[in-house]
Amino acid sequence: MSTPEHWQRPVELSPDALEPPSSSASGQTTTGHAQELPLESTRPVEVETGDIPLSPSPPARQSSRRWLWGSLGALLVTLAGAELYRLIHWGIDLHPLLGATFALLALVLVGAITVEIHRGCHSRRQLRRVNHLQQQASRLLTRHDTGHSSTLIHQLEQQYRQTPLARELNTALQQLDSSYSDAEIIRYLDRHALRQADRAAQQCVQRYSVESGVLVAVSPWASFDMLLVAWRNLRMLREISTIYGLPSGPLTQGRLLRQVLQNLAFAGASEMAVDAGSALLSSSITAGLSARAGQGLGAGLFTARTGFSAIELCRPLPTTDDRKTRSNRIATLILQRLGKGKAAEGPA
Amino acid sequence: MSLNKELHRLARKSRLDSLSHHLKTRVEQGLEQRIKLAITGLSRSGKTVFISSFAHHLLQSDLGTSLPFFAASADGRIIAARDLSTGSIQPFPLAKTLDGLRTYPPHWPDSTETLSEICLALRYRRSPGLGRVLGEHATLYIDLIDYPGEWLLDLPLLELTFEQWCQQQRQLFAQAPRASAAQAWLARQHDIDWLAPATDAELAQLSETFRTLLQQLREPPHSLSLLQPGRLLMPGELAGSDLLNLFPILTAFPENPAEAADDSLLVRLQQAYDRYCQDVVRPFYQDHFRHFDRQIVLVDCLKTLNRGRACFNDMQLALNTLLQSFNYGRSGLLRRLFSPRISRVLFAATKADHVTANQHHNLDRFLQLMVESAQRDIRFEHVDTRCLALASVRATQAAEARLDGQHLSCLRGMRKDTGEEIALFPGEVPVELPGDADWNSERFRFVDFAPRPLPAGPLRPEHHIRLDQAADHLLGDLFR
Numbered sequence: 001m002s003t004p005e006h007w008q009r010p011v012e013l014s015p016d017a018l019e020p021p022s023s024s025a026s027g028q029t030t031t032g033h034a035q036e037l038p039l040e041s042t043r044p045v046e047v048e049t050g051d052i053p054l055s056p057s058p059p060a061r062q063s064s065r066r067w068l069w070g071s072l073g074a075l076l077v078t079l080a081g082a083e084l085y086r087l088i089h090w091g092i093d094l095h096p097l098l099g100a101t102f103a104l105l106a107l108v109l110v111g112a113i114t115v116e117i118h119r120g121c122h123s124r125r126q127l128r129r130v131n132h133l134q135q136q137a138s139r140l141l142t143r144h145d146t147g148h149s150s151t152l153i154h155q156l157e158q159q160y161r162q163t164p165l166a167r168e169l170n171t172a173l174q175q176l177d178s179s180y181s182d183a184e185i186i187r188y189l190d191r192h193a194l195r196q197a198d199r200a201a202q203q204c205v206q207r208y209s210v211e212s213g214v215l216v217a218v219s220p221w222a223s224f225d226m227l228l229v230a231w232r233n234l235r236m237l238r239e240i241s242t243i244y245g246l247p248s249g250p251l252t253q254g255r256l257l258r259q260v261l262q263n264l265a266f267a268g269a270s271e272m273a274v275d276a277g278s279a280l281l282s283s284s285i286t287a288g289l290s291a292r293a294g295q296g297l298g299a300g301l302f303t304a305r306t307g308f309s310a311i312e313l314c315r316p317l318p319t320t321d322d323r324k325t326r327s328n329r330i331a332t333l334i335l336q337r338l339g340k341g342k343a344a345e346g347p348a
Numbered sequence: 349m350s351l352n353k354e355l356h357r358l359a360r361k362s363r364l365d366s367l368s369h370h371l372k373t374r375v376e377q378g379l380e381q382r383i384k385l386a387i388t389g390l391s392r393s394g395k396t397v398f399i400s401s402f403a404h405h406l407l408q409s410d411l412g413t414s415l416p417f418f419a420a421s422a423d424g425r426i427i428a429a430r431d432l433s434t435g436s437i438q439p440f441p442l443a444k445t446l447d448g449l450r451t452y453p454p455h456w457p458d459s460t461e462t463l464s465e466i467c468l469a470l471r472y473r474r475s476p477g478l479g480r481v482l483g484e485h486a487t488l489y490i491d492l493i494d495y496p497g498e499w500l501l502d503l504p505l506l507e508l509t510f511e512q513w514c515q516q517q518r519q520l521f522a523q524a525p526r527a528s529a530a531q532a533w534l535a536r537q538h539d540i541d542w543l544a545p546a547t548d549a550e551l552a553q554l555s556e557t558f559r560t561l562l563q564q565l566r567e568p569p570h571s572l573s574l575l576q577p578g579r580l581l582m583p584g585e586l587a588g589s590d591l592l593n594l595f596p597i598l599t600a601f602p603e604n605p606a607e608a609a610d611d612s613l614l615v616r617l618q619q620a621y622d623r624y625c626q627d628v629v630r631p632f633y634q635d636h637f638r639h640f641d642r643q644i645v646l647v648d649c650l651k652t653l654n655r656g657r658a659c660f661n662d663m664q665l666a667l668n669t670l671l672q673s674f675n676y677g678r679s680g681l682l683r684r685l686f687s688p689r690i691s692r693v694l695f696a697a698t699k700a701d702h703v704t705a706n707q708h709h710n711l712d713r714f715l716q717l718m719v720e721s722a723q724r725d726i727r728f729e730h731v732d733t734r735c736l737a738l739a740s741v742r743a744t745q746a747a748e749a750r751l752d753g754q755h756l757s758c759l760r761g762m763r764k765d766t767g768e769e770i771a772l773f774p775g776e777v778p779v780e781l782p783g784d785a786d787w788n789s790e791r792f793r794f795v796d797f798a799p800r801p802l803p804a805g806p807l808r809p810e811h812h813i814r815l816d817q818a819a820d821h822l823l824g825d826l827f828r
Contacts, residue, residue, distance in 0.1 A: 034772070034773065034774055034775035034790060034791065034792055034793030035772075035773055035793075036770060036771070036772055036793075037749050037751070037756075037758055037771045037772065037773065038771070039760075039769060039770070039771050041749045041750065041751070041771070042747040042748065042749045042758060042760060042771045043747065043748055043749075144709035144712075145706060145709060146705050146706045147706065175416075175809065177809050177810055177813075178705060178745075178746040178810075179700070179701075179705045179708065179742075179746065179813045179814075180705075181705075181708065181709060184417075187417070188416060188417070191416070191417075191419075191422065192416060192422070329476070
């Protein structure tokens with residue numbers, strides 16, 4: 001900056017003054033030569049737990065459709081406001097008490113909507129943070145050096161401070177060993193910090209898919225099936241997001257559902273086809289299945305896949321588990337249930 | 349009565365009495381309920397400490413606290429573990445070794461002088477899935493053998509005749525640092541007439557000189573590894589036996605060996621070599637070194653970095669030579685029943701606690717450099733290999749120092765030789781072979797540390813480095 005050129009002048013150095021290039025790009029520096037140090041100058045290494053401000057969330061998605069939705073929303077709000085105003089006015093004209101009731105109701109409604117919107121924004125931020133954490137974690141998984149994971153650890157701590165996950169997470173963080181590399185820290189946390197949540201989510205997915213599978217298999221009306229599956233799926237999404245410490249509410253659910261469906265529709269479509277195909281077509285499973293039961297199995301597998309995508313979205317660390325074995329297990333569970341049902345039906 | 353005795357003797361001789369036991373072992377091995385794990389390593393590479401620590405942690409694996417990366421233990425699927433070797437003829441001194449590490453001040457075990465074995469039984473719950481059809485619980489038996497590392501280098505002798513061996517040794521002794529260290533010995537060999545009659549005393553005396561030479565080469569400043577025959581350095585139960593009167597002919601091999609007198613040195617040495625191979629090496633190999641399923645190769649990389657290029661080259665050669673004595677490859681069910689092969693290999697750089705944590709990856713890479721060609725050969729046989737820096741018992745604590753305004757990671761521990769506490773930044777582990785100028789500079793100072801005392805109660809992850817990952821790589825797939 002003091003020099004007018006944009007380039008740095010070549011400087012001649014004696015070879016002894018050079019340090020070997022350090023493999024880590026962080027603030028940790030190491031000199032190349034062995035040396036002994038006075039004991040007093042050292043302090044034990046701890047995983048730092050001081051407060052570091054969260055890194056700003058990634059910039060909002062640019063969208064040309066924002067104007068469309070914005071104007072539409074403004075129009076609707078104005079319309080509703082005008083309509084409410086007329087309603088209250090009419091009420092006061094009729095009797096002041098009736099007007100007051102209307103006004104009160106309107107106030108409550110506006111309050112509820114505000115809270116919901118606030119929650120929705122909050123959950124949107126949370127989801128985005130989770131996404132950010134996942135990206136960081138998968139980047140760290142490829143690294144072999146140390147010292148880059150502290151930001152991630154702070155973010156994890158902050159994000160889950162007031163959630164049911166905090167206890168297990170903190171225990172795992174305290175047990176982190178000083179010799180772990182970044183990738184090992186992520187793998188350790190992946191295994192040990194979210195164990196309870198993972199198990200709960202796993203069971204939740206299992207329960208809902210078996211339920212929706214069985215419900216579809218026994219439901220008498222085909223169009224009713226769709227509603228049934230949608231209802232089970234929505235409840236499952238809500239439960240999973242609560243398990244992973246995300247605020248639950250219709251807006252969160254909607255957002256999650258949208259992302260899940262996007263995942264299923266684009267990223268996982270071919271995968272799903274292969275999975276479901278292999279589960280459906282393997283002769284041992286489908287042999288002797290009625291069309292009804294087949295439908296049930298399909299619906300159950302669909303629910304399972306939705307659940308697994310939701311887990312992937314809500315979990316702060318990337319999932320390493322094998323998805324296929326899990327969905328196979330669920331397929332067998334559904335079939336077992338159906339088989340039991342059949343066996344019970346049979347003698348009657 | 350005497351007939352009965354005679355029959356017993358014959359049965360023992362033909363190993364009939366152990367046949368049923370043998371058969372049971374092999375069937376268990378075939379069904380992957382019994383695993384023979386080869387702990388391979390040159391002398392002082394940390395075999396004994398590895399075995400005791402490994403066994404110690406596995407025996408506590410039902411607690412699920414000390415091995416977070418060993419999935420079966422961390423998931424709580426191990427019900428209990430038991431040490432079955434108390435009834436064995438040569439049990440591994442597990443209790444003694446662990447006591448040594450627990451007392452104050454703790455000390456490393458003495459170097460191993462004889463063969464011993466340990467068998468662990470791990471009872472575990474099968475993972476949910478198809479395996480459960482076979483029953484919910486299963487037992488895995490793990491056989492480990494401890495032995496002096498010097499003996500391992502005898503295994504390649506089985507493939508060589510005396511003449512070939514002499515040829516090999518001649519090439520070795522023609523190079524530095526052996527050539528200079530063995531100058532007197534080479535000069536003495538020049539004066540010997542190999543074909544002329546000689547007495548037993550002469551042979552014994554020459555062997556003794558050779559043994560002294562080997563001992564010199566093993567110690568610093570040479571610290572060489574490829575020293576044959578190994579029993580000369582660590583005779584075990586053969587101490588004082590005339591089986592050990594053996595040394596290679598390092599001068600030009602006599603051109604007309606047929607003219608040698610029956611009691612000439614040449615004939616005597618040839619006979620001694622054959623007897624050594626037949627009576628010492630072959631039983632050792634056949635009883636203990638065939639039929640392995642998994643292998644861990646322990647390498648002390650830091651020693652080579654401290655000692656220099658000659659030590660590195662020699663250790664590399666020794667490892668490459670001895671790894672050729674093992675059978676590698678994937679085994680199907682039948683092969684596992686009749687002649688199992690090693691299907692998984694882990695190369696481990698021991699003493700990872702003697703470098704700072706940010707150097708562990710470099711230590712991995714340096715190890716890879718050392719075992720590169722062996723690893724390539726093994727991988728050719730479709731066998732999984734991996735390199736890992738580990739410490740069976742952690743002797744140091746990580747610490748940080750501020751030096752000239754910069755953070756410096758360093759180690760804190762007790763020196764092995766003086767017992768005083770020091771803080772040390774031991775230098776960076778290179779990922780490429782250092783150039784000649786770098787070896788003898790002040791670049792590395794890897795000091796040997798004394799162990800920190802092990803607790804009497806449950807172990808924790810801080811008592812080892814990556815032992816759990818080693819266990820998971822070697823055994824993880826067996827807990828189905």
